[in-house]
Amino acid sequence: MPKGVATLFHPDNPRLESGDVFFPMQTLGVDATTGKRIYSIKVESADLWHRRMGHINGKNLDVLRKEQVNGVDYTGDVKYCSVCPLGKSAQQPHPKQATYGVLRPFQHDTLGPFAPTALGGSKYATKFVDQQTKWAEIVLMKDETCSVDSLALFNKGTVVPTGERIHCLRGDQGTEFTSAEFRQYCQDIGIKLEFASPNIPQQIGANERAGRTILNVVRCLLADSTLPNFLWGELIQTAVYLSNRVPHAALQNGTPYKALYGKDAYLGHLRVIGSRAFVHEETHTRKLEHRAWEGRLVGYSMDSKSYRIYNSETRRVRVSRNVVFIETPPVAPALDEFGFDDREFTYDTHDDMVRDVRNYTFNHSIDSLPPDHDVGDIPVIELLEQIHETTNRDLGVSSAGTPPTDDAPRTSGETIRELRRISYAFTAKGEFPDVAHRDGSFGFTEHAYAMGASQPDVPRTIEEARAMPDGEQWNAAAEREIASLKERQVYKLVPRTAVPPGRKRIKSKWVFKRKAGGSFKGRLVAQGWNQVPGLDCGNTYAPVCRFQSIRMLACIAVQFNLELDQMDVSTAFLYADILENVFVEQPPGFEVKDKDGGDLVMQLQKSLYGLAQSPSNWFHTIDPFLVEIGFVPLKSDTCVYLYDHDDVQVYLTLYVDDLLLAGNNSRAISMIKKKLTQRFKMTDMGEVKLVLGMEIKRDRNQGTLTISQEAYSKSILERFGMSECKPTSTPGYGSELSNKQPEDTLLSEEETRRYQGIVGCLIYIAQVLRYDIMYATGQLTRPMAKPSKIHMVAAKHTLRYVAGTTDFRITYGPFGQIFKIFSPAQRCTFLGVGVLIPKSENTA
Known part of the structure; x- marks a missing residue:
């Protein structure tokens, strides 16, 4: 018999009476010698x-x-x-x-x-x-x-x-x-x-x-x-x-x-909070569909005899009485000889990991860093040197590729604490806020300016697309997008009269793009700039990983010879549920009527590109999933995750729908990709080549990794008609320009938008890689509201400098000398061969 189960003999009644207490039993069989039935009673532990x-x-x-x-x-x-x-x-x-x-x-x-x-x-x-x-x-x-x-x-x-x-x-x-x-x-x-x-x-x-x-x-x-x-x-x-x-x-x-x-409460229905809960699905429509969905127990209904179950996929709590529980305690994710097992990942049991995960907050900001912390402080540099000397303990492999020895045991608590210290180096002091909040000083609008270099042969409307010589390809791309929306059940069509009085119907538009491989892509987006907070949009904040974090990950990957792969989530926002009632006009060129000829509008069931809350909804969809499969978000950058267990470390950076994976175990990375692919439609892009406009080239033989923005820099020059300009040797125009200029020298509205576009692109490349133009770009950002002709000349001067340095690149190699460079305007920290954290300060 298994431990905790007693074998009992009793007459035909399968209940054992002891005083006034009755114990339910299960029939195990009939004893061959005595002919009596055998029953069992399961005795639960005090710990449970x-x-x-x-x-x-x-x-x-x-x-x-x-x-x-x-x-x-x-x-x-x-x-x-x-x-x-x-x-x-x-x-x-x-x-x-x-x-x-x-x-x-x-x-x-x-x-x-x-x-x-x-x-x-x-x-x-x-x-x-x-x-x-x-x-x-x-x-x-x-x-x-x-x-x-x-x-x-x-x-x-x-x-x-x-x-x-x-x-x-x-x-x-x-x-x-x-x-x-x-x-x-x-x-x-x-x-x-x-x-x-x-x-x-x-x-x-x-x-x-x-x-x-x-x-x-x-x-x-x-x-x-x-x-x-x-x-x-x-x-x-x-x-x-x-x-x-x-x-x-x-x-x-x-x-x-x-x-x-006046009576005792019955407690026999209680289960361990957080237990795996399998909820019977009453509305299944297909014979081969699952009859239940898995969630986590979070509580008990106050007005019915039911349980409250959290569904991590929908981020909703449902009430049901038809639930089967598995109350086994959470266990650490395990690795078998082929990599990750197929069971759901959970957390490790050590205290530091639990405390780190549980103290994690979604709205963590750089304000929690020590007020006197400097990204170039000597302790950070010393720590990076210590990592090189303690490879066995921190990353489970030595510099020669041999397994860790018993002389340097690695504890998870030490790893987390050191990574927390290391991660301070990920974050500059906030010279550029996260490009994830539409109200930030460098938010979605400027990011779109920077990344949205328009293509001359790309249509802007569905009518224009169908009228082009390759109209069939553009129309097919739009039809694929419509089919994808229907497959994901992103919306349902409702009569226009179903829209509540006073509620705005958000317009929709098509955004077309010709991808690098020559394929045609069409995406339906909502024109969400006129949404009303609290009515048809809620929280809009969605963090993304910092570019410094990506550069740091590249440096770590080179130093410890880690695999560095890239994945992309296809139509990421369509996986996120939407909590508000949002009504959107039908896609232009694909409008349908009801059977009586009445107008229909889309009532969204999922997030749609262009809505203010879509990035936030997507982050709150993928972030819990990453935590569920065993990743821990870092304190300094909540979009950098670490999986650390059994001498296997895998880092993951999240920038909206772009993921980078770096780890010391290729099989572990493959199994993580499998988990992600099972949950989302992913594109495995293999070893990273191009991410966020950064071209990455890695030479395994030399042990180096090079980051450049040559193609993107050339596209900026072509966009603003500066591809044939004469280069200059300095990024700055000269003395600092005053924000106050004569009224007759101010730019027109059209030229102002052009100036803002140039500065937006310069901000982006300065933040990503071009630390050499940080100060000059900072001067250009001051007169963004009312630029003058002299400001436009200064902006073009910086573009001319970019034209002469499009091949600017940073190369990371093995640890060499670590040093810092100071100047009145710029401060840089160098690690190995490449720059790690550039910073520019206005001294005026």
């Missing part, structure tokens, strides 16, 4: 119930086991739990003496703000606790101004149905509770407000400890389940659900549930 109950202490768990009707039964005691110290560490208790008046008081408090934002947009939570029964409730809020709404929801949804009322409400003197609106609401429904003295939280110590207990459980659930942080809203409600069913010392080891309802 400890995790099911949100990591409560062993004393309270024993109290629950003594109750005979709640379904809690186990053997043994709770062993040492490594998760509890992470989530429950606190100061030693302070003596408290509680006093109560004649009125039944309720306590309230605001928890937050939390980062990242929870599903649904909440950043805060209001906690209400009945001081008599210790019953707690949580109401999620988008901001602190919703405190009145949260109190009204708690009063009408919880207090009034029990036949009680709130006589007294106690809390701190937060502005959300002392506002005139909050006081007026309490006065209208007859609630007396009581506040603790300013800066004396000890007067409401029980309330503060209740909040701490809830957050302790949330932290434990996050650490134990490895669920993403943005599910804190679900987990905090689950923590309150469990705390209402846990013995409370103030109730003489009774539970708040029993104090409120």
